[in-house]
Amino acid sequence: AQSVAQPEDQVNVAEGNPLTVKCTYSVSGNPYLFWYVQYPNRGLQFLLKYITGDNLVKGSYGFEAEFNKSQTSFHLKKPSALVSDSALYFCAVRELYSSASKIIFGSGTRLSIRP
C-alpha cells in the first residue's frame, strides 16, 4: 500500500535562512511525488513534482525538492526563506504506471518564517 509521512508538524525558520520540510514515502513500484502548499482559507496549490530524471526538481516560488531513492525521501527545500512562505505544506505520492492507484497526501507541515 502507498503511504507518505511528514514527520514534523511544524517547522520554524528565521527569514533569510535555508529551510527544509521533510517527506518520506512508501510505494510498491516507482513513485510519482508532489508538493503542494495551502494558504489560509484557500485550496492547495501545486509547487512541484518528480516523475523521473534529475533528482533535484525545481518548482514555484524558488522551492526545490530532492528525490532520494535509497532513503525514500522527497524533502522540500529553499535556500533563503521569506515570511510569505509561511503556510501549510503537503507532500503527496502516487505509484507511477498504476492506473488504479490514487494520490495519497501527507498530514501536512506548518512552516512558520519569523522576520
Added chain:
Amino acid sequence: EAGVVQSPRYKIIEKKQPVAFWCNPISGHNTLYWYLQNLGQGPELLIRYENEEAVDDSQLPKDRFSAERLKGVDSTLKIQPAELGDSAVYLCASARDRTYNEQFFGPGTRLTVL
C-alpha cells in the same frame, strides 16, 4: 483562465439536515476530484470522476454521501443526513486528465454541523 470554483464557501447546518456542495472545474479538465480535509490533516479522496463516470468512489460513505457529474463538467456532492463528524472542509480539484497529476484545487467549502 478561471480556477476551480466552489460554492458555498461556508455552510452551517444542524445534524440530520441535508447539504449540497457545488464545483465547477477548470474548462477542459476531464478529471474531477472531491476530497475531505479534516483540521490538521491532508486531503482524503472521496470520489474521482473521469468525464461523467465515477471511476473511484471506494472512500465515499454511500449510506449518506452521493455525488454526480451529469454532463461531465460541474459536479455536486451531497450529504443526507449530515452528522456531527461530517464537519470538515470539502475540496474539489480538477486535472486535465488522468495522466496529469497536477491537480488544481478550489478554495473548499467549510461545513460545520451543529
